[in-house]
Structures are given as C-alpha cells and as structure tokens.
Amino acid sequence: MxxxxxxxxxxxxxxxxxxxxxxxxxxxxxxxxxxxxxxxxxxxxxxxxxxxxxxxxxxxxxxxxxxxxxxxxxxxxxxxxxxxxxxxxxxxxxxxxxxxxxxxxxxxxxxxIPNCYTIEEVDCANQAHMVAKAFGEFTSALSDFPATELSEIIKDFHNLEFRMSQLADAVSQDKCGRLKQCKDLVDLCFKQHRFIDEVATYVDNLPVQVTHNDTKINNLLFANSTKEPIAVIDLDTCMPGFIMHDFGDMVRTCCSNLAEDGTALHKMELRLDIFEGLANGYVESFSGKMTPIEKDSLVIGAQLLPFMIGVRFLTDFIDGDNYFHTQRETHNLDRAKNQINLYSLLKNSRSELEAIVANA
CATH class of the missing domain: 3.30.200.20 (Phosphorylase Kinase; domain 1)
Incomplete structure (x- = not known):
C-alpha cells in the first residue's frame, strides 16, 4: 500500500x-x-x-x-x-x-476491464488515426447530450484569457523569486497578442460539446486481442467545452518527438504524419456531424493546447509548484519551455496543418 x-x-x-x-x-x-x-x-x-x-x-x-x-x-x-x-x-x-x-x-x-493495456506514446500514423477516432467517437456519441447538464469541473480550465491572467498575477508577485530564471519565456508568452485574439474569436462562435479535456493516448484502453481501443478512460475533466481543445490535446501529446518534459529542444521535431493521422481519424469519427467552423478550429486547437499548458507550467513554476507533481526544482520550467517550443513549431507549420485538415 x-x-x-x-x-x-x-x-x-x-x-x-x-x-x-x-x-x-x-x-x-x-x-x-x-x-x-x-x-x-x-x-x-x-x-x-x-x-x-x-x-x-x-x-x-x-x-x-x-x-x-x-x-x-x-x-x-x-x-x-x-x-x-x-x-x-x-x-x-x-x-x-x-x-x-x-x-x-x-x-x-x-x-x-481485463485483457487490455495502455500505451504511453503514439508510434505511427495508423495508431494516431485509431486514437483520434476513439476520442472523436466518444464526443460524437455525446453530441446530443445536453452539455449544460454537466458540472463545470474546473472553472476556466481551457480559458486562455484566464490562464494569461494567472501568469500575470504570478509574475507580479514572484513570491518564490523564480522570475529571473524565466523572464524571456514570460515575455514571449505575453507577445502572442494576435493568436490570443484569434482564439477568443473562435470561442465566441464555436458550438459547445461534451469534451474529455485530457485526450492523451494513455487515457485509452487497448484490447489485447485486436490491439485497438476498447474504452475511453479518466473522465475526471469531462465537461462542456470545444472540440478544438480535445483535438489540440491529442496533437500536444502525440506530435512531438520529445516527452513533454524533454529538455533537448534543439532536437524537437513536429511529426506531420502523426498530425495527419489524428486529423483524418478525428474528422472521420464525427460522420459529418462536425460543423465547418469546428473543423477550421482544429488547427487553432493544435496550437492552443501546447501554448496554454505551457503557460500553466510556467505559472506553476513561478508560483512554487503547487499544482503539478514535480520531480526536480525546474521540472515545471522544463515542461513550459518544451510546450512553448512545440507551440512555435506548430505556429510556423500552420499552412501545412491547414492543408491536412482541409483534406481530412
């Protein structure tokens, strides 16, 4: 025990x-x-x-x-x-x-559920397709469930404006004296005005769905017999949201060749074949029920989730590591650098991502 x-x-x-x-x-x-x-x-x-x-x-x-x-x-x-x-x-x-x-x-x-297993990271485009199809089927099946009947488990969980205000508060207090270790990264986050405004426009216009909000591959169970997903697990953060959040979290956790706390950022690469597998599987799973603006929002979500979780890791580091479990003093800072770097790679590849989604 x-x-x-x-x-x-x-x-x-x-x-x-x-x-x-x-x-x-x-x-x-x-x-x-x-x-x-x-x-x-x-x-x-x-x-x-x-x-x-x-x-x-x-x-x-x-x-x-x-x-x-x-x-x-x-x-x-x-x-x-x-x-x-x-x-x-x-x-x-x-x-x-x-x-x-x-x-x-x-x-x-x-x-x-016996005779099944979990996977920690996606290893190929076909597997990414299966992952996205499973999470998409989960949300698609709930598309006629009145999302407002669910409690908002964590208020403002994916509210970027709120997350930026949390970062600003942590910076202004700097109660642990850590700001000097990450000032450049903080400045970079606050310079993303155009992207933050674009996110706000989508939030104002997207339909609300029941979303999972933690769509990592290890939140699926795979059957030993078929090697395919058998269940979506970890429903803790299921609540009203937007599908760009769920898709973005899949991209965040599947499309980098580094773990989210990996520090060799010069080696980070964007796995476009994995992104294509995710996009094709996710769009397919909705069987035509995904609206045009929801489909357009997928590329925004792909950038948003790494950026937002990067901001959250950075905020927690400055604030003294009160939210995420850490294993070393700079663990949250390493995570923040990693995720903001992934956001930058996705942002620079936006035209390629948009073409992939358009053809999905």
Whole structure:
C-alpha cells in the first residue's frame, strides 16, 4: 500500500467496498499527475480505486456525478449500436453509494476491464488515426447530450484569457523569486497578442460539446486481442467545452518527438504524419456531424493546447509548484519551455496543418 496514504484510509475505503483487508492487494496504477490511483485485487473482485485530488477538483462529487451521466448516455448509445467502445462504470459501495468519503478525501471505485493495456506514446500514423477516432467517437456519441447538464469541473480550465491572467498575477508577485530564471519565456508568452485574439474569436462562435479535456493516448484502453481501443478512460475533466481543445490535446501529446518534459529542444521535431493521422481519424469519427467552423478550429486547437499548458507550467513554476507533481526544482520550467517550443513549431507549420485538415 502507498506510504503516502495512511493505512486507516485504505482500510476504511476497502471495507466500504466489501473487501477483506487481509486478503486484498493494492498497488499503484498509472502515472497521472493529479489523482492517486490504485489497482485493488481480492478473491472477490478486481477494480480500480482512486482518491480524487480535492485541491484540484474542488467539488469531487461533481466528478463522480458527471461520469455517471456520461456513462449512462454512452450505454444507451452502445445498445442502439451507435457507440462501439465500452463505458467505464463507477462501482457502488456496499451501501449503494457512488463514492466513499474519508476525512477530507473522496474515493471512488471504477470497473477493471481485463485483457487490455495502455500505451504511453503514439508510434505511427495508423495508431494516431485509431486514437483520434476513439476520442472523436466518444464526443460524437455525446453530441446530443445536453452539455449544460454537466458540472463545470474546473472553472476556466481551457480559458486562455484566464490562464494569461494567472501568469500575470504570478509574475507580479514572484513570491518564490523564480522570475529571473524565466523572464524571456514570460515575455514571449505575453507577445502572442494576435493568436490570443484569434482564439477568443473562435470561442465566441464555436458550438459547445461534451469534451474529455485530457485526450492523451494513455487515457485509452487497448484490447489485447485486436490491439485497438476498447474504452475511453479518466473522465475526471469531462465537461462542456470545444472540440478544438480535445483535438489540440491529442496533437500536444502525440506530435512531438520529445516527452513533454524533454529538455533537448534543439532536437524537437513536429511529426506531420502523426498530425495527419489524428486529423483524418478525428474528422472521420464525427460522420459529418462536425460543423465547418469546428473543423477550421482544429488547427487553432493544435496550437492552443501546447501554448496554454505551457503557460500553466510556467505559472506553476513561478508560483512554487503547487499544482503539478514535480520531480526536480525546474521540472515545471522544463515542461513550459518544451510546450512553448512545440507551440512555435506548430505556429510556423500552420499552412501545412491547414492543408491536412482541409483534406481530412
């Protein structure tokens, strides 16, 4: 069991899910930066157990509620043969409740799907096509779900104006004395006026959809038998949004040859074959339901998400690393430099990206 979580918490939560403590194994699962996630194995069952980070998700019960609403809708679509993937069900505790509270923490259990695996990075255009098609099918299946019924899990999560104001506040306070290490990068971010204005124009005109908001390849389960996606997982940040955000996050996490904290920026390359696979798979998945302005917005989203997450990493570095887990003092600064560099590569390749999307 995790040394960072006291034994009493595990015992309380596992008992609520009717597990025999002395016959249950708990092991860390995944490499997420926000929540604590574990695989629980007992003679009676195997499931995923997660402690929701209440510092990030201020209303954790809304996370659970949103996921239930989404899964109910996806199950109906699946029964109507309009959704080919598996919903990711949350399990009830022995009293029929969807979550368990222990002190200030909220825990939930999620079904474990056997005979499948996750992937950490895209390795070819065909795989990118599958990834984008799966995430696109997820959003397309929810296109007739009233997005306003979902809670806004993190207010202003993809609001670029808000993220820029957070950066400005962190810079003005410089409470950790770190600004001198990143002043040039801060100045570069604040000079992107034209792009920031362009994003605002799209935000004012795009239709609102139910979006996943964390479309990394490791948020898909792949079946051992087919090597194809079987389920979209990690619904924590599902809420009303724009499809340019989901597409942009796929580009951000798939189209660079470096990990997001890689420091050899002179070696960073934009993988246009991967971008083409993503664009083709994503547009295809909507089966004509993607509006013209949504399709046009995909290239904006491709630039927006690296820029915005770069701004967030930079803000967190200046502010003292309070949001993202870090493994070294300059970890968030390294991430920020990496993502802003990726944004610059995408910006410089915009005409090529637009041609790819237009032909998708």
């Amino acid at each position: 995790s040394k960072s979580i006291e034994q009493a918490q595990f015992e309380h939560v596992l008992t609520a899910y009717d597990c025999q403590i002395d016959q249950t194994q708990v092991s860390p699962l995944g490499n997420g930066l926000i929540n604590n996630t574990f695989l629980v194995s007992s003679p009676e069952s195997k499931f995923v157990l997660q402690r929701i980070n209440h510092h990030v998700f201020k209303q954790p019960k809304q996370v659970v509620s949103n996921a239930d609403l989404i899964n109910d809708h996806l199950q109906n679509k699946k029964e109507a043969q309009e959704y080919s993937l598996e919903p990711m069900w949350q399990l009830k505790d022995k009293d029929g409740k969807p979550s368990v509270k222990y002190k200030e923490h909220l825990w939930r259990a999620i079904q474990f």
